[in-house]
Each structure stands twice: as structure tokens, then as C-alpha cells.
Amino acid sequence: MARNLNDIDKALICDDIDSGLSLNQISIKRGFARRTVQRIAENLRNNILINWKHGSSRPKLLNDSMKQFIKNLHNMNSFISSREIIEKLNKEFNLKVSRPTISRFLNSLGLITNLALKKLY
Numbered sequence: 280m281a282r283n284l285n286d287i288d289k290a291l292i293c294d295d296i297d298s299g300l301s302l303n304q305i306s307i308k309r310g311f312a313r314r315t316v317q318r319i320a321e322n323l324r325n326n327i328l329i330n331w332k333h334g335s336s337r338p339k340l341l342n343d344s345m346k347q348f349i350k351n352l353h354n355m356n357s358f359i360s361s362r363e364i365i366e367k368l369n370k371e372f373n374l375k376v377s378r379p380t381i382s383r384f385l386n387s388l389g390l391i392t393n394l395a396l397k398k399l400y
Contacts, residue, residue: 284315292319340380345372349381353390361392 288309295305302320306313341349348371352364361378368376382392 284311289319292316293323296320296323340374340376341384345374346384348372349384350388353385357390364392 288311292305292309292311295308296316296319300308302313302316305311306316309316345368349364349368352359352367361381364381365376365378368374368381385392
């Protein structure tokens with residue numbers, strides 16, 4: 280009976296609960312453990328969203344205005360390095376951000392970041 284529970288299965292279980300089936304009947308019909316069905320029924324009774332766990336993710340560091348600021352900086356000068364973006368972001372929003380955070384955001388947009396060259400000895 281150990282199956283992964285996706286959003287479609289949760290919605291079907293909620294429909295079965297609303298239609299008046301017992302928890303045992305739902306667990307047999309859908310192939311999930313009775314405790315799983317019971318947990319979904321409790322969340323439904325307490326008006327807890329079934330597709331989002333409270334506090335299950337790390338809070339986002341960059342908000343929409345910061346992302347727009349970074350995008351505008353890159354559009355004005357496509358050869359700007361990540362370090363320069365970090366310095367300007369720190370001046371504008373007083374926020375310390377790491378280089379990988381900037382690179383990840385720009386890579387998600389399909390943009391390439393320039394890294395500062397290392398010194399050759």
C-alpha cells in the first residue's frame with residue numbers, strides 16, 4: 280500500500296470524503312493507508328491547504344523589485360560581473376547576497392554571468 284501521494288490523489292480523496300464514504304472504504308478504493316486518508320480528512324476539516332505544508336521551504340531572499348533591479352542592471356551592461364551586481368544591490372537595498380544566488384537567478388532567466396578573472400601567477 281506504500282504509494283506516493285500526489286495532488287490528484289489528494290483531490291480524489293477529498294471528493295470521496297465529501298461524498299460521504301467512510302475512511303476505510305476510501306483507503307481500499309484508492310489504495311492508500313487508512314492513516315493517510317485520515318490525515319487528509321483532518322486537514323480538510325481544519326481548513327488546512329492540502330497541497331502546501333506550512334514552513335516547508337526556505338524564505339526567498341530576493342523579492343520582485345530586487346529581481347527587476349538585477350535584470351535591468353544586466354540589460355544595461357551584459358558584461359557586468361556578479362560581484363558588481365552584488366555591490367550595487369548592497370548599495371540600493373542594503374542586502375548581502377552571495378554570488379551563487381545572483382548567478383542562479385540570471386541562469387534561470389537564460390542569461391550568462393561573467394565571473395571575475397582569476398590572477399595568473
